[in-house]
Amino acid sequence: MPSPSFNLFYEADSPVPARAEVPRAYRGLFTPESPHPAPKLRKAGHSTAFVLPDPIQSADPATTPSPEMGPIAWRSLLRDSMVLLLIQQTYRLTLEDATTRENLGGPFFKDWFASVSTLCCWDDGDRGTTNYLWHPLLGSTSSFVFANNHRASEETPIGTSTRYWKAKGAQGLYSFVYSLNYEIGPLSEASIGNVGLKPGEMTYCDFVLTPAIGLLISIGEDAARLHIIDRVKRNHRYWGNTLAVLLNPTRSVANVMGGKRPWRGPAWSEPGRTR
16 A cells, blocks of 8 residues: 655645744744844843833923024023013013103103113213112123023033133123113113103113123122032032022023023033923
């Protein structure tokens, strides 16, 4: 009787148990002859099913980067500056002497241009503390308003680097422009309340001292942030935040103008945050 024939091409006729078919795309991946290394498995208890490639960004406005990622975030810069300017003018209209409010009734453009045209000399009759302290503090605040929206200022700590001093120069320039607008611009002391309508009130003093001394104050606050505040904050977060408000007062005000926490530091003092 002839022996039964087996077709080598049909596993159903083979005496050897059939193996599961391996898809063509995965053949050779897990055999000793495979040129590809076997995948490394995580330790037991560590699931990889829901691992995200990057951490979720914080919703905290103090650490959330600005959507404008250019060298200068112009939209938020103009917004923060306008908030600061409106607060300053509101203070003048409500808390300063009555002459500010009394001069509101005249022709706007005529009185504005007349006030600017009297610009002269140096002494404007204000107290020394006003010209050499309070106004420069506002100059420092406006420089930090710019710094909060300027990439180089946010990323470069105080030091001898050229990038830091270029950033401070940009802050000082913006502080000068802001001060110029506050003194003689469309929403200024000259246009609202007509400071300068009487000769001798509008002088060059504020144009120079406010941004110049203000820039020196901002440099001092940068140094305090690096050498005092950040060192304390690494060990005592609460006291570090408290010192940030006390030793960086104008930066704190600038932060509030942008809707941020007062104790927020620049990106160079808070690793992991951009701007």
